[in-house]
Amino acid sequence: MVVGSTGSIGTQALAQMVRAADRFVVRALSAGQQVRELAAQAVAFRPDVVGLVGAEGMSADDVRGGFLLHLAGAKETAARDGGLELAGVGFVEVDAAGLDEYTPELIVGEDAARVCAGLPDVDVVLNGVTGSRGLRPTLAAIEVGSVVALANKESLVAGGRLVMEAAAPGQIVPVDSEHSAIAQALRSGARSEVERLIITASGGPFRGWSAEQLEDVTPEQALAHPTWDMGRVVTTNSATLVNKALEVIEAHLLFDVALDRIVPVVHPQSVVHSMVEFVDGSTIAQASPPDMGLPIALGLNWPDRLPGACPPVDWTQAHTWEFFPLDNDAFPAVELAKKAQETSPTHMAVYNAANEEAVDAFHDGVIGFRRIVEVVAQVVEAYDADANAAEYGRSVEGVLAAEAWARDAARKLWA
Numbered sequence: 007m008v009v010g011s012t013g014s015i016g017t018q019a020l021a022q023m024v025r026a027a028d029r030f031v032v033r034a035l036s037a038g039q040q041v042r043e044l045a046a047q048a049v050a051f052r053p054d055v056v057g058l059v060g061a062e063g064m065s066a067d068d069v070r071g072g073f074l075l076h077l078a079g080a081k082e083t084a085a086r087d088g089g090l091e092l093a094g095v096g097f098v099e100v101d102a103a104g105l106d107e108y109t110p111e112l113i114v115g116e117d118a119a120r121v122c123a124g125l126p127d128v129d130v131v132l133n134g135v136t137g138s139r140g141l142r143p144t145l146a147a148i149e150v151g152s153v154v155a156l157a158n159k160e161s162l163v164a165g166g167r168l169v170m171e172a173a174a175p176g177q178i179v180p181v182d183s184e185h186s187a188i189a190q191a192l193r194s195g196a197r198s199e200v201e202r203l204i205i206t207a208s209g210g211p212f213r214g215w216s217a218e219q220l221e222d223v224t225p226e227q228a229l230a231h232p233t234w235d236m237g238r239v240v241t242t243n244s245a246t247l248v249n250k251a252l253e254v255i256e257a258h259l260l261f262d263v264a265l266d267r268i269v270p271v272v273h274p275q276s277v278v279h280s281m282v283e284f285v286d287g288s289t290i291a292q293a294s295p296p297d298m299g300l301p302i303a304l305g306l307n308w309p310d311r312l313p314g315a316c317p318p319v320d321w322t323q324a325h326t327w328e329f330f331p332l333d334n335d336a337f338p339a340v341e342l343a344k345k346a347q348e349t350s351p352t353h354m355a356v357y358n359a360a361n362e363e364a365v366d367a368f369h370d371g372v373i374g375f376r377r378i379v380e381v382v383a384q385v386v387e388a389y390d391a392d393a394n395a396a397e398y399g400r401s402v403e404g405v406l407a408a409e410a411w412a413r414d415a416a417r418k419l420w421a
C-alpha cells in the first residue's frame with residue numbers, strides 16, 4: 007500500500023507498479039487533500055481501502071461526497087477511454103470488468119494515513135507522506151508486521167530510537183536515495199568491516215554561495231533544485247542543507263553507525279547516491295542517474311531488483327563527477343543536527359518540527375531564507391532547558407509533546 011500516493015514519491019511508486027504490474031497488488035492508497043487525483047488512482051488500481059485527510063475546514067461528509075463524485079467521474083472516463091491519465095504516473099489502462107460495482111472503503115480524517123498503514127496482511131507499506139506526521143503511519147505499519155519502504159525520513163528522525171526499537175531487523179527498507187545507495191553498498195562487506203558512510207549532497211541551488219548571498223533568496227529560487235524534481239518541503243530542505251542534516255541522522259539510526267563516521271560530501275551531479283568505505287581502504291559507490299524510480303522500486307521489492315526501474319548511466323558518454331567538502335559556515339544545518347542528536351532522544355524531533363514550521367513561514371513570506379536554520383538553532387537551544395527532554399523520548403506521546411512545544415516556540419519567534 008502507498009501512504010502519500012498523490013505526492014512525488016507516491017506517484018513515482020505507482021508508476022513503478024504499473025510497469026511491473028504482475029508483481030504488485032495495491033491494497034490501499036492514502037492521500038491528503040487531492041480528492042480528484044485519489045479517486046482516479048482508486049479506479050486505476052482498485053484498492054480495497056482509500057484514506058483521505060481532506061481540506062482544512064471540510065466536514066467528513068463533504069470529503070466523502072466529493073470523493074464519490076470524483077470516483078463516478080473517473081469510472082466514466084475510464085470506461086470511455088479504456089484507461090485514465092494519472093498525474094505523475096501516465097496513462098493507465100483500466101479493465102472494464104467489475105468497474106461499475108467498484109467502491110472502496112473510505113477512511114476520512116487526520117488519522118486516515120495511520121489507519122491505512124496499519125491494515126493487516128499487507129506485505130509492504132510505502133510511506134511517502136511529508137513531515138513528521140508520517141510517524142504514526144510508520145509505527146502502525148511496523149506494529150502489524152508490514153515491511154516499511156521508508157521515504158518519510160522525518161518519521162525516523164523525529165521518532166528516533168522508538169521507531170528502530172519497534173521495528174524488527176530489516177523491517178524498515180530505505181527509499182531515500184542516499185540510504186538506498188548505502189544499503190546496496192553494504193552488501194559488499196560485513197558490518198564489522200565498515201569504516202565510514204559517505205553521504206552525497208547535491209549542494210542545492212545555492213552551492214558555493216556565502217551566508218550574505220543567502221540573505222535575499224526567494225521561495226522560487228529555493229525551489230529550483232539543480233538535479234531532483236521533488237515536493238516543496240524536501241526541495242526547500244535541500245536548499246538549506248537541512249535535508250542532508252536529517253539524512254545524516256537517518257543513516258545513523260538505520261545503519262547504527264556513529265555520527266563521527268558519517269561524512270556528508272557535496273557531489274553536484276547527483277549520480278553517486280552515497281558510498282560505504284570499508285576498513286581495507288575500499289570505497290563502494292552506488293551510481294545511477296538522479297531518478298527516484300530505482301530506490302522506490304528496490305524499496306518495494308527489496309532485496310530483489312526490478313528490471314528497468316530507471317535508465318542506467320550512459321557509459322558511452324564522457325562524464326565528470328565532482329566531490330567537495332561541505333561549507334559548514336554558510337550551511338550550518340548538518341553540524342547543528344549532529345549536536346542535537348547527541349543531546350537528548352527528542353532534540354531531533356524538536357529540530358525537525360521547528361524546521362517544518364520555519365519552511366512554511368518562509369514560503370508564506372513571513373521569514374527570510376537564512377532565518378529558517380536560525381529559527382531551528384534558536385528553538386533547539388531553548389529546548390535544552392526543558393527538563394522533560396529525555397523522558398519525552400520514551401513514548402510517541404512524548405515525542406509529539408516535544409514537537410508541539412517546538413512548533414509553538416518557533417511560531418513565537420515571528421509572532
Ligand SMILES: NC(=O)C1=CN([C@@H]2O[C@H](COP(=O)(O)OP(=O)(O)OC[C@H]3O[C@@H](n4cnc5c(N)ncnc54)[C@H](OP(=O)(O)O)[C@@H]3O)[C@@H](O)[C@H]2O)C=CC1
Binds near residue numbers: 010236
Ligand atoms: N520527492 C522525492 O524525490 C523524495 C522525497 N523524499 C521524502 O519522501 C517524503 C515525501 O516527499 P514528496 O513525495 O516529495 O512530498 P509531496 O509533498 O510531493 O507529497 C506528500 C504526500 O503526502 C500527502 N499528505 C499531505 N498531508 C497529509 C496528511 N496530513 N496525512 C496523510 N497524507 C498527507 C500528500 O497528499 P495531497 O497531495 O493529496 O495533499 C501527498 O500525497 C518526504 O519525507 C521526503 O523528504 C525522500 C527522497 C526523495
Ligand SMILES: CC(=O)[C@@H](O)[C@H](O)COP(=O)(O)O
Binds near residue numbers: 182183210240244245
Ligand atoms: C532524491 C533524494 O533522496 C533527496 O533527498 C535528495 O537527496 C535531495 O538532494 P540533496 O542532496 O540536494 O539534498
Ligand SMILES: [Mn+2]
Binds near residue numbers: 182183184253
Ligand atoms: Mn535523499
